[in-house]
Amino acid sequence: MRIGVLFGGVSWEHEISIVSAITLKKVLGAKIENFIFVDRNHYFYEIPSHLMQASFFASENYKKCKKLSIDNAGFFLSSLFGKKYLHSDCIINLIHGADGEDGVIASLLDFYHIPFIGPRVESSVLSFNKYYTKLFAQSRGVKMLPFEVLREKDTRKSNLDFPLIIKPSRLGSSIGVSVANDAKEFDYALDCAFEYDKEVIIEPFIKGVKEYNLAGYKAKDFVFSIIEEPQKQDLLDFENKYLDFSRDAKTKNANITNTILEKMQDSFKRIYENCFEGALIRCDFFVIDEEVYLNEINPIPGSMANYLFEDFQKAIQELYENLPKKKNIPIDYQYIKKIQRAK
Amino acid sequence: MRIGVLFGGVSWEHEISIVSAITLKKVLGAKIENFIFVDRNHYFYEIPSHLMQASFFASENYKKCKKLSIDNAGFFLSSLFGKKYLHSDCIINLIHGADGEDGVIASLLDFYHIPFIGPRVESSVLSFNKYYTKLFAQSRGVKMLPFEVLREKDTRKSNLDFPLIIKPSRLGSSIGVSVANDAKEFDYALDCAFEYDKEVIIEPFIKGVKEYNLAGYKAKDFVFSIIEEPQKQDLLDFENKYLDFSRDAKTKNANITNTILEKMQDSFKRIYENCFEGALIRCDFFVIDEEVYLNEINPIPGSMANYLFEDFQKAIQELYENLPKKKNIPIDYQYIKKIQRAK
Incomplete structure (x- = not known):
């Protein structure tokens, strides 16, 4: 290939x-x-x-x-x-x-x-916009943190308790993301986020929350990567995350229980099936009190998350062999001809 | 122009x-x-x-x-x-x-x-797929009929009561749509719908339900068309709807109360704002017991629903003058340069 x-x-x-x-x-x-x-x-x-x-x-x-x-x-x-x-x-x-x-x-x-x-047009829209990701994941029975949406002209208030994390709706890689501990910081965080998008997402910020990344794809069956616990500061800044995109060394499997592993893989399947076919995606999860919450879907992870796969070349080959097919649409002008005759 | x-x-x-x-x-x-x-x-x-x-x-x-x-x-x-x-x-x-x-x-x-x-990529995906339209409309506080989703490999059953209407998720113009009064018809209806899509939507079919179409767009402010009560058989077949696309004669305003009118316009605004900017769309509504339910969003209605507008040329001109703008994204290679220097 x-x-x-x-x-x-x-x-x-x-x-x-x-x-x-x-x-x-x-x-x-x-x-x-x-x-x-x-x-x-x-x-x-x-x-x-x-x-x-x-x-x-x-x-x-x-x-x-x-x-x-x-x-x-x-x-x-x-x-x-x-x-x-x-x-x-x-x-x-x-x-x-x-x-x-x-x-x-x-x-x-x-x-x-x-x-x-890569993701098709539907799955792109659903994963790129964090607000639609919420609606989509909820509809498939996948847990997410509570959230609010604000747009530029809305009143700048939130019913969630501080600290909050504020993110542009349509950006990844931590750009425009910040944490607010009080109303003043909240206002500044909104300024930052609105630089990048007209719509922002507000979520509770849980300091030190356990975070895990799981990549995978569907060929004949689901193929999962190992699970990584990303090494992080409170919040990965853009430059750190930037270097993250150049990773090619294999990483080690996170130390989690089988129950958590199964919950993550189950959530991954619920997200992926009948939507992300053709793509290798990475789902980022939080684990809070033994419960798994989807943080975000990365439909084109940095360097394709190659470092999480045992055999990355095989992954690409299998994806290629199982690309989704579209239903054929015949165009034969039957209706126009029929209507012409009827005139 | x-x-x-x-x-x-x-x-x-x-x-x-x-x-x-x-x-x-x-x-x-x-x-x-x-x-x-x-x-x-x-x-x-x-x-x-x-x-x-x-x-x-x-x-x-x-x-x-x-x-x-x-x-x-x-x-x-x-x-x-x-x-x-x-x-x-x-x-x-x-x-x-x-x-x-x-x-x-x-x-x-x-x-x-x-x-x-016309609709942008996000609003296209949300209106083209009837399943995502449901999630989207619900999240914006717009009422819709109850529904179920079935995919090709799912067990062919529904918890809704007959009669049911079965629609391919991603098609308009009544193609592949049928009504089922019992289990046998349901099975056949699914066959029909799966011809066109891998995913189908099932809804209660309400015989003789009042149906109204409202088109509109946002320029400086919202501009609404008149409201039409489409003349229909139980279900518009493709050929009838086909002829519908060639309409250019003005139609007359439907006979509805101000309360219903306001409810429809309110639902339209909730759907349109911060999503459909740049498009002239038509929302099709059901009215049941004085309550307004969204049936579907038509982001490119047949012949642009010209026959519903007093001054269609003005509509097009106003849309053109108010097309949505994208935020500018500067690309200056600052990060790459910084990382080069740090090496």
Whole structure:
């Protein structure tokens, strides 16, 4: 299988996506046939593998690379002699945040009939917007912390008790997230979050809460990663989390009981089934009094959470072999013809 | 304002979209600069205005028209002398059903920075999938009928009382919808619905229930259409509804009390605000014992529900002038540079 890695995108996580793609190069090596970069103007570039270094992007030298166009069945190089198809069997959508995780890239790839690993448009919308994640998870019987939604014009108050954690509805990677211990901090936290989104989510902040990450996917059956207890400060800041996207060393399994493990895997299945097919996702959970709560769904985790899988190459291969198929829609103009005749 | 009308698409409602576009031509006339057709292979064609007739598509003569490509800022004609931009200030997304209403076209237009009237990707997903519409509406305090969801592999039973109405989760225009009066009919109805989607919605069927349609949009403020009581058989079949898409004659206001009117407008606002900005939508309501229930959200109603508006041209103009803006995301490679230095 020849893989194309799609990264960059217009999002607050643009740079993280670059780091993520460089890491995937280390992990998947020669299996990656093309690196396809989406710049801040939504132009596509083919980045030669040996130039996949952070400094190359920081200096904006990518602009010297060849531009690509997207069309039916794939990406193309334009030349004087016509269009040249960029061979790959499957794209990995590695655009974190907006574009990649909000359904835009999924739609683009779907529209052009390009096979890809990543969330589809529905599951993107449901996981990208934390408010809709709440509604969705609740409807599937998955526990979450209580929450409130505020929009820019709403009165700035909360019925939840301090300390609170305030997050933009549609961002990951801790950007714009802060903790408030009192009304003054709450007001400032809202200012920060509204920088990034018109809608924010407010939740109780539980200092020192146990947090666990579980990644997985469905091939013939569910395949789960090991469970990691992320090493963290009170709140991962963006730079720490940023470095997190460059991880390629295997991590160790968290020390939890079988009951908790089963509860997490059960919640994961409830979330994933009939929605996230085609994607490798990571669910982040809290454990409070032996109960499992979903914190968030990461439908394109940093460097695809490769470090959580025993055999990551196999994971990618299995995902590729089990991509969701759409029902065929015949278009035969029967109705128009019938109505023409009836006139 | 010069309008481009985008229609067709790969969906069960492909032909309806053609009828809808032909109707819009009658209503908007010279304001429409281009007709852009998406065929069953996702190729774009420019259809000259005088060829906008059902028979032209039924005979598949559209294939002789010029192919278009989509790129930054618009649609383009390719020629030996380079690319020629197809002028329009704003696209009306008139693709009903899949592609148009599921978020795919919205994503495509957003990705290429093309201004358009129609639902954005989030609101598309929430209105296209009837199951998510239920969760969304409930969360906004809008009443809906009780419901159940069934997937292909689930046991075929319902806890609701007969008669039931069975609908594919992701289709409009009555396609695949049927009423079941007993277990045998229920089984057959499920077969029908599963032809079109892997997921179906089951609701109580209330014979003779009062049904009303209200369209509207938000410009500076909310603008509502008149309220129509659709003339119907027990269940509109596809052909009747099909003809419905070609309506351009004004209709008359339904005879309802002010209380019901206000309840409908209130529900409409709850649905629309902070979600459907940029779109002209039609909400279909049931009224049972003086209470208003949302039946479904039509984010791209047939021929844009032009016949419900006093001044439809003004509606389009106002929508264009109030399209939602995205927050600007600066990409300056600060983080990568910082991390490079820290190494």
